Amino acid sequence: MRTLKILLEKEFRQIFRNPAILRLIFIMPIIQLLVLPLAADYEVRDINIAVVDQDHSSYSRKLTDKISASKYFNLVVYTNSYNEAIREVEKDNADVVLQIPSFFEKNLVKEDGAQLFMALNAINGVKANLGGVYLRSIINDFNGEVRLEWMQLPRFNPQPMIKISSINWFNPLLNYQFFMVPGILVILVTMVGAFLAALNIVKEKEIGTIEQINVTPIRKHQFILGKLIPFWVLGLVILSIGLLLARIFYGIIPEGSFLTVYLFAVVYLLAVLGLGLLISTYTETQQQAMLISFFVMMVFILLGGLYTSIDSMPMWAQIFTKFNPVTYFIEVMRMVVLKGSSLYDIRHHLLIVTGFGIFLNTWAVINYKKRS
Amino acid sequence: MESAVKAERVYKNFQSGKTEIEALNNISFEVERGELFGLIGPDGAGKTTLFRILTTLMIANKGNAWVDGFEVVSQYKEIRKRVGYMPGRFSLYQDLSVEENISFFATLFGTTLEENYEFVKDIYVQIEPFKKRRAGALSGGMKQKLALSCALIHRPSVLFLDEPTTGVDAVSRQEFWDLLKSLQHQGITIVVSTPYMDEANLCDRVALMQNGKIMDIDTPKGITQKFPKPLWAIIAADMYKLMHDLRSDERVDTCYPFGQYHHITFTELNQEIQSIEKTLVEKGHADLSIQKIEPTIEDCFMELMNK
Numbered sequence: 169m170r171t172l173k174i175l176l177e178k179e180f181r182q183i184f185r186n187p188a189i190l191r192l193i194f195i196m197p198i199i200q201l202l203v204l205p206l207a208a209d210y211e212v213r214d215i216n217i218a219v220v221d222q223d224h225s226s227y228s229r230k231l232t233d234k235i236s237a238s239k240y241f242n243l244v245v246y247t248n249s250y251n252e253a254i255r256e257v258e259k260d261n262a263d264v265v266l267q268i269p270s271f272f273e274k275n276l277v278k279e280d281g282a283q284l285f286m287a288l289n290a291i292n293g294v295k296a297n298l299g300g301v302y303l304r305s306i307i308n309d310f311n312g313e314v315r316l317e318w319m320q321l322p323r324f325n326p327q328p329m330i331k332i333s334s335i336n337w338f339n340p341l342l343n344y345q346f347f348m349v350p351g352i353l354v355i356l357v358t359m360v361g362a363f364l365a366a367l368n369i370v371k372e373k374e375i376g377t378i379e380q381i382n383v384t385p386i387r388k389h390q391f392i393l394g395k396l397i398p399f400w401v402l403g404l405v406i407l408s409i410g411l412l413l414a415r416i417f418y419g420i421i422p423e424g425s426f427l428t429v430y431l432f433a434v435v436y437l438l439a440v441l442g443l444g445l446l447i448s449t450y451t452e453t454q455q456q457a458m459l460i461s462f463f464v465m466m467v468f469i470l471l472g473g474l475y476t477s478i479d480s481m482p483m484w485a486q487i488f489t490k491f492n493p494v495t496y497f498i499e500v501m502r503m504v505v506l507k508g509s510s511l512y513d514i515r516h517h518l519l520i521v522t523g524f525g526i527f528l529n530t531w532a533v534i535n536y537k538k539r540s
Numbered sequence: 541m542e543s544a545v546k547a548e549r550v551y552k553n554f555q556s557g558k559t560e561i562e563a564l565n566n567i568s569f570e571v572e573r574g575e576l577f578g579l580i581g582p583d584g585a586g587k588t589t590l591f592r593i594l595t596t597l598m599i600a601n602k603g604n605a606w607v608d609g610f611e612v613v614s615q616y617k618e619i620r621k622r623v624g625y626m627p628g629r630f631s632l633y634q635d636l637s638v639e640e641n642i643s644f645f646a647t648l649f650g651t652t653l654e655e656n657y658e659f660v661k662d663i664y665v666q667i668e669p670f671k672k673r674r675a676g677a678l679s680g681g682m683k684q685k686l687a688l689s690c691a692l693i694h695r696p697s698v699l700f701l702d703e704p705t706t707g708v709d710a711v712s713r714q715e716f717w718d719l720l721k722s723l724q725h726q727g728i729t730i731v732v733s734t735p736y737m738d739e740a741n742l743c744d745r746v747a748l749m750q751n752g753k754i755m756d757i758d759t760p761k762g763i764t765q766k767f768p769k770p771l772w773a774i775i776a777a778d779m780y781k782l783m784h785d786l787r788s789d790e791r792v793d794t795c796y797p798f799g800q801y802h803h804i805t806f807t808e809l810n811q812e813i814q815s816i817e818k819t820l821v822e823k824g825h826a827d828l829s830i831q832k833i834e835p836t837i838e839d840c841f842m843e844l845m846n847k
Contacts, residue, residue, distance in 0.1 A: 174647040178636065185635050376631035380690070383595050383625045384648040385617060 175394030218245035218253040225273035350501035365444035423508030442528030544729035545571035550603035581749030587733035624696035634676030649694035681712035737838035767835035
């Protein structure tokens with residue numbers, strides 16, 4: 169016990185004397201939580217549209233007005249040459265081209281039908297897709313207005329129609345930040361837990377202090393505990409700072425209980441600390457540990473369901489996310505924070521992450537050798 | 541009573557890519573209790589590897605070793621309790637203070653500074669004025685003393701020092717050896733490695749190592765006495781030309797530069813020195829002086845290397 173106590177004492181002293189780690193612990197969450205959620209936004213706005221008006225009628229102008237009045241579109245070019253509009257797309261000034269052919273109004277009135285042409289810049293796939301959908305719905309809307317103007321709708325629809333109205337549960341305003349902040353917080357906790365711990369242990373190898381420790385009668389489990397506990401505590405501190413920031417700046421107050429979040433975090437941190445320990449047993453220098461950490465982190469973030477929905481991934485990637493502990497914590501965070509899930513609801517997640525913890529730590533401990 | 545350190549046909553190799561490096565080849569030696577034993581050899585001779593095996597940090601491929609009567613592989617736990625090891629590279633926590641480092645290592649060994657204060661006093665008093673200073677901010681000599689204090693804090697029975705004086709100035713080196721002598725008087729067995737041949741004379745016995753092999757083990761005196769031939773020191777105005785002329789002379793066996801002199805031996809045991817002198821003067825060497833000298837450890841090392 170006395171040995172463990174002095175190990176912890178030493179570790180905390182070193183952490184508090186290292187300005188880089190302190191900055192990392194306190195400034196990283198602030199920046200990541202305050203800046204990233206604002207930048208990482210799914211909603212596509214400010215789609216630049218070029219309108220090729222070859223009709224110059226009141227209807228074509230009405231449609232153009234309707235489009236530019238929407239908050240999604242910026243009218244950047246209004247011209248009567250399709251080639252000119254396409255040139256703007258090539259210069260990346262416009263994302264969407266809408267061509268209103270000549271006789272648009274005439275055809276609409278006389279022939280009860282007219283055609284429009286839409287060209288999308290698909291370099292940014294998401295933008296093109298959503299832009300097309302938005303534009304289509306604006307045109308549909310316009311269509312309805314025109315019809316109203318020209319014919320009296322019968323009192324009852326001649327064909328049965330289904331009208332849909334929807335409500336967004338758990339995040340009624342579809343506030344993107346409510347969705348992102350808990351996820352980013354998970355990434356933060358993971359980084360501290362896994363990678364600071366790995367770097368710390370490898371540092372001892374690199375500067376040779378581990379040699380001096382290894383010749384003492386210190387037991388393997390004491391050394392490992394002495395390394396894990398400080399970062400376990402740090403991880404929980406980061407989580408607390410993060411939850412506090414989320415509350416102050418985004419007004420995110422978990423629907424569920426803090427106890428559930430912390431209980432899961434405690435177990436989750438054990439799993440990622442095991443990962444950190446494992447990385448440290450396979451690396452000799454901080455540089456190696458850093459590079460591996462980068463790689464693992466990338467996989468974790470991209471296949472963890474933080475930015476991209478897991479359900480839309482291909483099957484193999486979905487299977488892969490099952491082996492990613494980050495996935496579970498992000499899910500749990502969103503469940504507890506947004507939905508108010510209880511411990512009972514997250515029992516499977518808890519069980520799986522416990523499994524990760526046992527597996528990773530056992531592997532790491534077996535691989536950790538005091539001598540070569 | 542059994543010896544403090546015993547190695548029997550220890551063999552260790554490293555795999556580096558496709559080539560195999562023999563770090564230690566058939567090393568056997570014994571260190572008596574209370575002895576100050578030196579491992580002398582250039583960089584890459586295998587001294588550190590041998591230390592790492594004896595301090596249970598590494599396992600030998602073949603052979604066996606005992607420290608303080610305990611076998612290094614099966615009884616490593618016992619050994620870790622009773623040896624002190626000071627690696628060649630400063631391996632204490634630079635961001636902890638002197639005091640914190642000492643109490644940290646004392647606790648790991650289950651003791652305290654107070655308990656063993658008398659034991660480490662001689663060394664610790666020299667760094668005590670700086671006890672609040674971080675180890676990283678100490679001078680080289682001070683770091684060395686701190687490392688020694690940490691290695692001694694648990695009253696080890698055997699102390700392993702890996703190149704403790706490398707990179708330390710001449711005065712601190714002398715002080716350091718004085719400290720080792722006083723530790724020896726307290727009954728500790730000390731095994732020390734050094735690349736400096738002049739330090740060999742300060743040891744009770746030395747082992748000369750080269751390329752993973754022990755070339756000879758004896759007292760420093762015993763080693764110099766084994767030097768097979770008379771040895772001469774020669775000096776002249778143009779030392780470079782002198783070496784060239786001597787080495788091309790068939791009567792000369794070896795010629796090595798040693799400080800301001802060249803040390804030479806002759807093929808014939810009773811080589812007449814006048815004839816050599818005469819040849820050299822004929823070749824235009826000025827200020828020529830030759831005198832017979834006692835061989836040093838370094839001469840012996842060179843001699844053994846050429847065997």
